[in-house]
Amino acid sequence: xxxxxxxxxxxxxxxxxxxxxxxxxxxxxxxxxxxxxxxxxxxxxxxxxxxxxxxxxxxxxxxxxxxxxxxxxxxxxxxxxxxxxxxxxxxxxxxxxxxxxxxxxxxxxxxxxxx
Amino acid sequence: xxxxxxxxxxxxxxxxxxxxxxxxxxxxxxxxxxxxxxxxxxxxxxxxxxxxxxxxxxxxxxxxxxxxxxxxxxxxxxxxxxxxxxxxxxxxxxxxxxxxxxxxxxxxxxxxxxxxxxx
Numbered sequence: 001x002x003x004x005x006x007x008x009x010x011x012x013x014x015x016x017x018x019x020x021x022x023x024x025x026x027x028x029x030x031x032x033x034x035x036x037x038x039x040x041x042x043x044x045x046x047x048x049x050x051x052x053x054x055x056x057x058x059x060x061x062x063x064x065x066x067x068x069x070x071x072x073x074x075x076x077x078x079x080x081x082x083x084x085x086x087x088x089x090x091x092x093x094x095x096x097x098x099x100x101x102x103x104x105x106x107x108x109x110x111x112x113x114x115x
Numbered sequence: 116x117x118x119x120x121x122x123x124x125x126x127x128x129x130x131x132x133x134x135x136x137x138x139x140x141x142x143x144x145x146x147x148x149x150x151x152x153x154x155x156x157x158x159x160x161x162x163x164x165x166x167x168x169x170x171x172x173x174x175x176x177x178x179x180x181x182x183x184x185x186x187x188x189x190x191x192x193x194x195x196x197x198x199x200x201x202x203x204x205x206x207x208x209x210x211x212x213x214x215x216x217x218x219x220x221x222x223x224x225x226x227x228x229x230x231x232x233x234x
Contacts, residue, residue, distance in 0.1 A: 001177075040220035042160075049210050049224035050152075050160065061222065093160055100219040102174055104150070104162040 002026050002096050006107035012115040019081040021110045023094035028074045031098065038098035041070055041079045043090045044109075050093060054079065081112075089113055117141040119211050119225035126231045127201050134197040135228045137211030144192035145169045148214045150221060151185060151196045153207040163209075165219065166194060201232045 003026040013019040029038045037057035042050035052061045054070035057077055067082045081088055094107040122136040137149065151163040164175035166185040173185050184197045194211055209228045212221035 038218060040218075042221075044160075049212075049227055050221070051224075052220060052222050055215065055218065055220045095160075095220060097219040100165075103176065104165075104219055106160040106162065109159045 001103045002029065002099055002105050004094055004096055004105050004107040006092075006094060006110045008110060009108070010111040010113065012113045013081075013084045014115045015086065016083050017115075019084050019088070019112055021079045021092050021094075021112070023072075023077040023079070023107050025075045025077075025096055025098075029096045029098035030074050037073050037077070038096055038100075039070075039072070039077050040095045040097065041068075042093045042095065043088075044093065045090045053092075084112075084114070086114065117213070117223045119213060119223055121209075121211060121225040121228045124229040124231070126233065129202055129232055129234055131201050131232075132197060132199040133201060133230050134195055135209050135211075135230070137194040137196070137225050139168075139192045139194070139213070142213075144187075145189055147216050148219070149185075149187070149194040150212050150214060150219070151183075152210045152212055152221075154210070154227075155204070155207045158207075161207075163196070165214070168194065198230075201230075203232050206230065206232045 005024045007022045039057040041054040044050040058070045069080050071078050091109045118140045120138045145168050148167045150165045166173045168187050182199050186195045211225040213223040215222045
């Protein structure tokens with residue numbers, strides 16, 4: 001299985017500041033035939049199911065604020081929140097869907113708090 | 116609007132089985148697959164497997180092979196996940212999630228079903 005490792009495990013950022021979460025895969029999730037990275041990002045707030053933020057590594061889901069952006073390729077990816085809002089406090093997960101449908105895997109999660 | 120509504124919380128004894136349902140509405144059920152993802156208390160997300168609502172094809176996570184069965188009933192637009200030989204470490208919130216149709220990422224999720232395994 002592809003192992004997804006996020007860093008840091010937790011992060012405290014001041015309101016209005018930038019938050020950056022990293023995700024590294026144990027093997028490339030870039031599919032050469034279509035040049036797409038099979039990587040998604042989710043936000044999960046307490047007591048709620050995860051919410052899709054980003055797919056294909058950098059495509060923002062409809063309705064997601066543009067302060068959220070995804071970048072990276074191959075094995076190294078980043079989720080950036082450009083100006084942290086109070087409602088962004090949550091746990092964030094990356095997920096690879098390269099090795100589908102046999103073995104979808106998630107990162108361990110990054111807890112984001114207000115400093 | 117797309118909705119996935121799951122069945123209610125369950126309490127089971129070790130060795131028993133549980134079957135969780137996920138009723139879909141607001142879209143053509145057979146045009147998308149459904150995955151099941153679980154989350155143990157205070158832990159991360161674990162993908163359990165996927166079923167095509169179109170033809171019933173399934174793929175299960177290797178660690179659950181032999182204990183899990185996923186099915187669909189297209190007449191009621193409902194997906195089911197049955198887990199057998201329950202152990203205490205199966206205690207978790209179980210989510211159904213619709214795949215996007217273009218890749219196996221999940222654009223809609225059920226509200227979750229807490230399954231507690233305890234003697």
